[in-house]
Amino acid sequence: MLSCKQVAAVASDYLDNNTPLKWQIRLHLLMCANCRRFVRHLKITRDISAKIVGEDASVNTDVIWKNLQAQLKKEKLPDRE
Amino acid sequence: MIMTSVKLTPLARIELCAPPQPNMSSRMNSTTTKIPPDENELITKLMRGDDQAFRQLIAQHHSLMLSIARAIAGDTFADDVVQEAWVSVYKNIASFERRSSLKTWLLTIVSNQAKARLRKESRQVSLDQLDGEVPGSYLDGAHFKADGHWQQPIPQWNTESPEALLEERQLQCCINRTLNLLPPAQKAAFILRDIEQQSFDDICKILTVSATNVRVLVHRARLTLMQVIDRYQETGSC
Numbered sequence: 001m002l003s004c005k006q007v008a009a010v011a012s013d014y015l016d017n018n019t020p021l022k023w024q025i026r027l028h029l030l031m032c033a034n035c036r037r038f039v040r041h042l043k044i045t046r047d048i049s050a051k052i053v054g055e056d057a058s059v060n061t062d063v064i065w066k067n068l069q070a071q072l073k074k075e076k077l078p079d080r081e
Numbered sequence: 082m083i084m085t086s087v088k089l090t091p092l093a094r095i096e097l098c099a100p101p102q103p104n105m106s107s108r109m110n111s112t113t114t115k116i117p118p119d120e121n122e123l124i125t126k127l128m129r130g131d132d133q134a135f136r137q138l139i140a141q142h143h144s145l146m147l148s149i150a151r152a153i154a155g156d157t158f159a160d161d162v163v164q165e166a167w168v169s170v171y172k173n174i175a176s177f178e179r180r181s182s183l184k185t186w187l188l189t190i191v192s193n194q195a196k197a198r199l200r201k202e203s204r205q206v207s208l209d210q211l212d213g214e215v216p217g218s219y220l221d222g223a224h225f226k227a228d229g230h231w232q233q234p235i236p237q238w239n240t241e242s243p244e245a246l247l248e249e250r251q252l253q254c255c256i257n258r259t260l261n262l263l264p265p266a267q268k269a270a271f272i273l274r275d276i277e278q279q280s281f282d283d284i285c286k287i288l289t290v291s292a293t294n295v296r297v298l299v300h301r302a303r304l305t306l307m308q309v310i311d312r313y314q315e316t317g318s319c
Contacts, residue, residue, distance in 0.1 A: 003229025008219055012300035018281070037235040038219075045307040048243045049260075050275045052253050059143045061136050068167050075168075 003027045011042050065069045120183055127174045134173075141165065142184065146191040146274060152269035152288055153195035161311035162198050166191040185283065188273075192287045219304045238314045252310065255319035259309045263302055270295050 002024050013019035028034050116124070126134035146166060150159040169190050177186060224232055240246055247253070260268060269288060273279040274295070279287070284295045309319065 003224040004231045005222075005229040006150055008224075010299075012303055013296055015295075018296065021311055023208075034231045034235045037237070040241070041235070041238060041308055041310070044238075044241060044243055044246065045310055046305055048246050049256055049271075049303070049306050050278075051247060052256050056252075059140055061140045061143075064143060064164075064167065065132075065136055066137050067164055068171060071164065071168050072171065 004028075004032060004035050004038075007032075008038060011039050014039065015043050015046060025053075090163060095268035111305075116182060117177055121179075124177060124179065124183060128177065130175075135171065138170075138183075142186060142187050145184075145277065146187060148265070148269045148272055149191050150190060150195045151265040154198050155265070158195070158198050158202070162195045165198075166194045169194065181232060184277070185279075188279075188283075188287050192289070196289065218301065218303070219308070236311050236315065238310070240314070246310070249313075251318065252313050255309050255313055256306055259306060260302075260319060263305060266290070267298045267302040267305075271306075274299045275303070 002021065007014075007025055007028050010019050010021060010025065014022060014025045019025070029039060123134055123137065127138065143163065146163045147159055150162040150166070154162050166187070170187060173190075177183070181189075226232055260271070263271065266288065270284060270290075273284045273287065274281070281292045281295050285292045288295065290298070312319065
């Protein structure tokens with residue numbers, strides 16, 4: 001029988017259906033309420049985090065574009081301005 | 082509970098895979114990829130030299146490319162690496178063969194650019210040095226008794242509905258903030274897997290880590306974010 005520590009270590013593989021220990025983990029989950037809650041919470045975390053998209057606001061497209069044009073000029077490539 | 086000995090994948094150290102391919106135009110897949118109509122239109126505009134389309138490309142992908150560059154080359158070189166990657170994209174977009182999605186092509190370019198930069202700087206940086214175990218995480222031995230059982234019960238959550246949790250603006254801020262504080266390799270692996278839905282094989286190639294270690298990085302990131310939700314459920318703040 002797997003221990004809780006072992007289940008915690010491979011819980012993501014279990015959720016991603018990426019472990020040969022699937023049945024052993026299921027057997028453990030049948031008997032262990034703590035690990036059931038742990039795996040359930042991990043699944044919720046994975047699912048909601050995937051829906052939260054952040055940080056794009058920090059992209060300054062103008063600056064990146066200007067730097068790109070400057071670099072191209074430096075390399076003496078024909079630019080598009 | 083009766084214990085038997087089961088060999089588990091260890092939370093292994095992060096190993097570098099085979100040396101990266103210098104060919105910038107290498108593809109993740111050799112077969113033709115089905116590209117959605119919107120993306121096809123964007124590619125056509127880019128190949129025609131449409132500046133607005135290129136700006137749109139930057140707005141859509143710069144953050145992700147920066148995360149990949151940070152994970153591979155570190156903070157010091159990441160901005161330069163992405164800048165160089167955009168120059169390469171600009172020069173080579175006319176010959177883009179649509180054998181992969183545009184995103185996969187961009188990620189391959191930034192990944193190769195970052196690896197090339199590391200070689201140029203003669204630095205052999207293992208992701209071990211960029212990443213690490215977080216003390217107090219769920220994988221910390223302190224959470225378990227000697228027999229492998231939980232030391233404390235797993236905390237209950239007041240709300241387990243994903244829809245309800247997604248309504249919580251404060252929680253979204255906490256998750257975003259924590260995501261940005263994750264070690265670079267964890268953050269990149271998490272974004273590529275859980276947000277961008279890339280395959281483990283592709284992530285392995287992009288980050289140059291073994292598939293096992295990609296899974297470890299993603300798992301660690303998820304556990305850290307889970308603890309953010311634990312704390313939020315208990316205190317109502319980050």
